[in-house]
Amino acid sequence: MKRTLRIGWSLLTATAMFAANPSSIKLLNVSYDPTRELYQDINAAFAKQWKTKTGVDVQVSQSHGGSGKQARAVIDGLQADIVTLALSYDIDSIAEKARALPANWQSRLPNNSTPYTSTIVFLVRKGNPKHIKDWDDIVKPGVSVITPNPKSSGGARWAYLAAWGYALKKNNNDEAKAQDFVTRLYKNVPVLDSGARGSTTTFAQRGIGDVLLSWENEAYLALNELGKDKVEVVVPAISILAEPPVAVVDKYANKHGNGEVAKAYLEFLYTEEGQEIGAKNFYRPRLEKVAAKYAGRFPKLQLFTIDELFGGWQKTQKKHFDDGGVFDKIYTPGK
Template structure:
């Protein structure tokens, strides 16, 4: 069994589907520690990356215990750092959760000036279904059929939820539909939604505990759940949205934190992340077989149509307020926020 899968299963035995996790350090030989603040689904995936980093020259004298970690819903994590929570490296679901910290002077304005444009991990939106897919869910149209019970996280707190909902929107507009048709489609999706938990990890927990017929989720989250023993399957729909998760160092972080950020997008670390179900963001990664994938030998098939936030929504700088604006300071409600209020599906506080 490879070390990445061991790490995932070890976390599974102690509650891999918990919302948050924290490790503390008693002090490394080098005196270095790195505080990582990240969105919830990174909890298991980071363990082998920490292990490999301490084996590099940059991590010499450190141990895995010298990483202090905090995990939770992406927006909540970002707001916590904004309010003073400790962080050397931030890794979130959405670009807007990093740019919030840029606006507060906590992350440098040039954080995207690197080979991956600031992206550390990537995935796609998938449908997580019951083992054997008893409802026969294969396409977006299947999940808006009457009686299908959907779970997706709350867009108000979860980055995963925003990717999910925009993937549904793109299914209509990216295939020639109008904005009104997209509104109708998302309304039908929300009408079928029985729960909007606070984070992607909480949503997975709700589904694996028995709620719902289908969960909208990251591909990597589905793979991790299967690695951890969940009796589920997942479907990559014919058209879906590319998920890109940004990472950055804070302005007060030292050179070791920067070295770790750089390591995150190295072929070695990307191979670790691939074993947890993330699609590599750089070339030259030896992925190997990925346990839990639909086809372990070909774990990341190319969808028939792959939408992107930049090409199909004008980037997060434009999409965030247009779709998810909260109406504060006299600004209009975002389209999805408005639809949530109209359907009464505003999520869990």
């Protein structure tokens, strides 16, 4: 009896709080590794816009880490209003395992719920002493390649698929030759970090390796941090169109009463302002107008998507990265 009373009381206060239209909202954006700088800018701009529109302050907290690790945290109960991860497979996992958002989440926003894209490029030492121009150069013996472990890093999965896709296209879709190419590539990898930032540190701070396979935005960030006298960005002729998706986590957003503002936050990413902030942080914009404005920033290269070459993430994950998949076979002797 007492308990029902207490619940009733708290419900009452809760409704009272809603009716009073709270003057400040807290949102949690759980994101992957290299987006720290991007979302700092986005959060500030969005808060300003939301304030003028509704008069309410929005405070967006960010959490960063390897994409898989972040997804697992949400599955285990981290109450994210929004997830912005490295690949759709990780958000699919949240939908499937925690049922925190509907399975068709990707159709709720334009462009497969991906407001910006990126790709995989090479970061090399100043002067490019090993003459690395394209994918073929990084599988040569004696070239040391730095990339994270695809089992734990989203960026590394895109890099792996970029290499695989390149080899497929070069060898008329010969899977065996693609596998051989990727095997030779990983023979050149002396250390597998667990996330993209870890690999960047290994390459940049510890001076290990001749080439880093990197997110485009991460490569330019490293270039700015380290200086043009230390490293260079090399853009291969062909690479993968990496699509890091975003989604509202309905279960938690609704629980916090943040459904509306969370949706507006993601929609803001698609606006001209949001796209410009993305472009300034080296994420490729979707909006034609912004893309044209920042064309000089993004070198032209041939990009293929995971859907056209690999048939989507679920299939790819199973074939390449699950236990016993192609990536494991690369390291298992005699197979």
